[in-house]
Amino acid sequence: MTAAILRKGWCPSLLQPMESGDGWLVRIKPRAASMNASAVRELAEAASRYGNGQIDLTARANLQVRGLSPASAEAFAAIALAHGLAASEPGVEHIRNVMASPLGPDDASACFDSHAVAGAIEDMLASEMALRALPGKFGVLVDGGGVLPLAGVRADIMVRSAGDRIAVWLDGSDLACICGSAQVPGVVCKLARAFLALGRKDVERPRRMGDLVVRVGGEAVFAAADLETVILAERMHPARTPPVGFTAYSESGEQGAYGAGLPFGQIDARTLAALADLAERHGDGSLRTTPWRVLVFAGVKAAEAEALGDALAALGLIIDAGDARLAIQACVGAPACRNASVQTRADAAKFAASAAMHGLMVHISGCEKSCAYRGTADITLIGRNGRYDLVRDGRAGDPPSMTGLTLDQAISAMKERRP
Numbered sequence: 216m217t218a219a220i221l222r223k224g225w226c227p228s229l230l231q232p233m234e235s236g237d238g239w240l241v242r243i244k245p246r247a248a249s250m251n252a253s254a255v256r257e258l259a260e261a262a263s264r265y266g267n268g269q270i271d272l273t274a275r276a277n278l279q280v281r282g283l284s285p286a287s288a289e290a291f292a293a294i295a296l297a298h299g300l301a302a303s304e305p306g307v308e309h310i311r312n313v314m315a316s317p318l319g320p321d322d323a324s325a326c327f328d329s330h331a332v333a334g335a336i337e338d339m340l341a342s343e344m345a346l347r348a349l350p351g352k353f354g355v356l357v358d359g360g361g362v363l364p365l366a367g368v369r370a371d372i373m374v375r376s377a378g379d380r381i382a383v384w385l386d387g388s389d390l391a392c393i394c395g396s397a398q399v400p401g402v403v404c405k406l407a408r409a410f411l412a413l414g415r416k417d418v419e420r421p422r423r424m425g426d427l428v429v430r431v432g433g434e435a436v437f438a439a440a441d442l443e444t445v446i447l448a449e450r451m452h453p454a455r456t457p458p459v460g461f462t463a464y465s466e467s468g469e470q471g472a473y474g475a476g477l478p479f480g481q482i483d484a485r486t487l488a489a490l491a492d493l494a495e496r497h498g499d500g501s502l503r504t505t506p507w508r509v510l511v512f513a514g515v516k517a518a519e520a521e522a523l524g525d526a527l528a529a530l531g532l533i534i535d536a537g538d539a540r541l542a543i544q545a546c547v548g549a550p551a552c553r554n555a556s557v558q559t560r561a562d563a564a565k566f567a568a569s570a571a572m573h574g575l576m577v578h579i580s581g582c583e584k585s586c587a588y589r590g591t592a593d594i595t596l597i598g599r600n601g602r603y604d605l606v607r608d609g610r611a612g613d614p615p616s617m618t619g620l621t622l623d624q625a626i627s628a629m630k631e632r633r634p
């Protein structure tokens with residue numbers, strides 16, 4: 216790693232750190248949403264030794280390790296690479312953005328093995344030199360369905376079930392290419408190449424597939440990729456509450472997955488290491504990352520779910536689906552982010568405790584950049600000069616209906632919004 220790639224404002228990866236208010240941060244992108252317990256322990260130990268021990272689970276199911284220095288980021292990266300948590304080539308790691316539904320082959324009710332397909336797409340991305348030109352935020356989603364589908368989650372290219380086959384959609388288009396699992400990497404490759412080729416014709420290159428689809432239409436992208444399509448409304452499972460607690464794999468209910476919610480997506484290194492121990496004691500020895508700020512234990516016997524839940528609750532993790540914190544999206548905010556003038560997570564905790572939530576979905580963003588969440592929310596609060604602007608039924612960037620609110624005023628406004 217050289218100083219040349221330690222840049223501000225960069226979309227970070229393990230090998231390309233980004234500076235923030237609490238030091239440099241790196242991003243770990245678990246392959247096929249999975250990490251084994253020994254890798255998790257090493258990661259946690261290195262996050263403590265080389266960083267400030269604070270780790271975020273992002274909306275793209277990645278882990279962000281905070282509080283590093285340029286020198287310690289390099290030492291941290293060496294450990295992560297040794298445990299297979301990243302590609303060794305920066306150009307590959309930068310574009311290796313493949314999110315998979317968490318259970319993969321463990322879920323017999325899934326349409327296909329999302330982990331195998333995601334892994335094959337990652338291998339394709341590593342071998343196709345032309346795709347190194349993809350933007351760092353460009354990503355692929357692989358959703359096998361089953362008991363923990365990637366409900367309510369979107370990506371530039373989306374691979375989901377379509378009956379007994381697989382459909383590949385583009386963000387913003389209702390056209391899909393139908394194929395078998397072996398063809399998926401090739402289809403994704405053609406669509407990514409088409410994105411780059413069509414984007415080059417535009418003076419202002421699109422950064423995301425949705426932008427390109429708005430400009431030229433999905434049909435033009437599939438045509439440039441030389442792929443046949445069918446009109447097929449995307450079969451995205453409706454958004455659900457984050458899957459905390461026990462979810463049985465089948466009706467027999469003997470074995471399943473257990474979701475542990477991270478309050479506002481944050482966890483410290485010591486707690487993460489404790490989760491690795493619990494994964495070995497109560498599950499199959501792995502942790503699965505999800506885009507819902509939830510870490511999933513797989514292969515948990517129903518008879519052990521209660522003991523696991525008790526241990527997780529004692530560690531401060533969320534195991535109750537009704538916990539108000541699950542309905543709040545909050546970025547890291549001040550002081551960890553220099554763009555923030557408000558302490559988003561501390562304020563989010565006060566909101567959750569205020570009884571103002573009542574079924575509302577809330578997004579608290581330190582600034583308009585909206586790192587934690589891109590979608591709409593019942594209430595969106597955007598920090599500005601130490602106060603909040605409030606958007607109802609919209610997203611950061613929409614015109615606010617109230618501005619310059621203190622925390623107490625924002626809580627009062629939320630109470631008025633309650634049904």
Ligand code: SF4
Nearest residue numbers: 546552581582585586
């Ligand atoms: S949304 Fe703004 S304040 Fe929050 S983490 Fe991103 S840049 Fe920082």
